[in-house]
Amino acid sequence: MNPQEIQAGIAGALSAGNTAWILAASALVLLMTPGLAFFYGGMVRSKNVLGMLMQNFFCxxxxxxxWVLLTYSIAFGDANQIIGGFHFVGLQHMTEAVPGGLxxxxxxxxFVSFQLMFAIITPALITGATADRWKFGPFIVFVTVWAILVYAPVAHWVFAPSGWLAKRGAEDFAGGTVVHANAGAAALAVALVLGKRRGWPGGDFRPHNVPFVLLGTGLLWFGWFGFNAGSELAADTRSGYAFINTNTATAAALLGWLIVERIRDGKATALGAASGAVAGLVAITPACGFVSPLGSIFIGLIAxxxxxxxxxxxxxxxxDDSLDVGAVHLVGGxxxxxxxxxxxxxxxxxxxxLSSHGDGIFYGGGASLLGKQxxxxxxxxxxxxxxSYVLAFLLNLVYKMKLTPDEEQEGMxxxxxDESAYEFVSLGGGSAASLSAAKIAEESKS
Structure with missing residues (x-):
């Protein structure tokens, strides 16, 4: 077939409804990264909030x-089971169907646009474990190389039909392994290389703005419907299941986290509610198109x-996993x-x-699917x-990645x-200035 014939074949199979839905879902998923920025930004001290937002926006x-230049081709090309190859470098050959019928x-x-949004948020998740201490220059290098060497191959293994894990029947509807377990493992590796924050674990590292955390959680919850339901790549019954399962598991996980807090600590917290919701979003991500709404309740409560x-x-x-990326994203994924x-x-x-997908143990399918997972x-x-560990270790040899103790004290x-998230000015009797000075002095000690 010549390119014109291929394009004609693609056009004949297109659905305007599905296309509109995936474009909208792509925008929803992109919104998740600013949501993550506020979620993380609210949990750090005020002297580091812009540093956290900047890392996420830079991703x-x-x-x-x-993604356009290289990583889409590595992730979704069809060269072999390990790597997608370079056929789509620079987004060439977009007249051809996506390999494997995706x-x-x-x-x-x-399809390229939708998957791009997954590639963006995955390295952004890593920043929660390294909060308060990662220099921006080494961060730039790490994220760029990591997207090529880690994210793209893993996406090919699991998401691409020609990937070796996909061929073995592993199921990941929207990225529990590709996004969350992947980023969670990388986050712990980088945190180990960076070392602990100044004063951890005994210092005061309480969130400076819990409303920011809740705002970020709300944006994540909203955007996650595109993340999960959009992964069906169609507007159909299964995308409806993914949608309701996402909401149900998130709600159940919020409750599960608060129950643990209440029993363990005596009080349920707003930060716990936000963290529980995100844990539920993470855990239902790989499962949302494969389980029933009843199953999603159990998954949420467990997560x-x-x-x-x-x-x-x-x-x-x-x-020192600053913002519990390992506990939420690695464990949840x-x-x-x-x-x-x-x-x-x-x-x-x-x-x-979808005959290659089977039932789980509770539905009479035996342990085969669990083994593949x-x-x-x-x-x-x-x-x-x-x-991730080797990459961070080598990068740290060339350019020390961690802020010095004095720099940590001053803030990212x-x-x-050379910016500050909050500018305090004197109002009348200087009370605002006094409060500002007290706040700065307090943070300088931590």
Whole structure:
């Protein structure tokens, strides 16, 4: 076939409704990265909030460019089971269908746009574990190289039909392994290389703006409907299941986290509610198109409670994971992927067109699916952690990645960006100025 004939064949199969939905879903997923920025930004001290927002917004810039130039081709090309190849470098050959029949009813360039948004938020998740101490220059280099060496190959293994884990039947509807377990493992690796924050664990590292955290959570919850329901790549019944399962699991996880807090600490907190919601969003991501709404309740409750308990691990092992990326994204992503092996059911999709997907243990499918999920989890986590650690270690040899103690004391905002999130001015009797001075002095000690 010549390119004109190929394009004519693609056009004949396109659905205007599906195309419109995926374009809208792409915008929803992009909104998640600013949402994540506010979620993380509210949890750090006020002297570091712009540094956190800047890292997240920078991911929107660099990953978008690298995706067009190279990483889309590595992720979704069809060269072999390990890497997609370079056929689509620079987004060439967009007249050709996406390999493996992905998104057959939408234009290939729309599929590219949707998957780009996943590539953007994944490295942004890493920044939560390294909050308060990662220099901006090394961060730029790390994120750029990581997107090429880690994200793109892992996306090919799991998302592309020709990937070796996809061929073995591993299920990941919207990125529990590719996005969350992947980023969570990388986050712990970089946190180990960077080392602990000045004064951790004994200092005062309380969130400076919990309303920011809740705002970020709301934006994430809203955008996540595009993340999960959009991953069906069509506006159909299964995307409806993904939508309702996403909301249900998130709600259940919020409750599960608060129950653990109430029993363990005596009080339920707003920060806990936000963290529980995100844990539920993470855990349902790989499972949302494979489980029933009832199953999503159990997944949410399990994720919310287990992730809440997992926040205590970093103190026991001495890893300064600043904002609990490991406890929420690594643990939540792994849980969601593995729980498909228990709660997966063919009832949510047409098993004549998806016959490779099976039922989980609770639906009479045996342990086969659980084994496939475990293989995917181990492979992705091990690869991401190893490559991320080596990359961060080598980069740290060339250019020390961590702020000095004096720079940490001053804060990322002024040291790295010569800006401040909050400018206090005197109003009348100087009370605002006094409050500002007291706040700055307090943070300088922490």
């Amino acid at each position: 929107m810039g660099i990953v978008s460019v690298v 998104g057959a009813t939408i234009p290939p360039i729309v 919310g409670s287990v992730c809440a308990l997992a926040t205590a691990i970093k103190g026991k092992v001495g890893i 792994v849980l969601g992927a593995l729980l498909i092996g228990f709660f997966g059911t063919r009832d949510t999709y047409d098993n004549t067109t 475990a293989l995917a989890v181990v492979a992705v986590v091990a690869y991401s952690f190893a490559v 905002d002024t040291v790295l960006h």
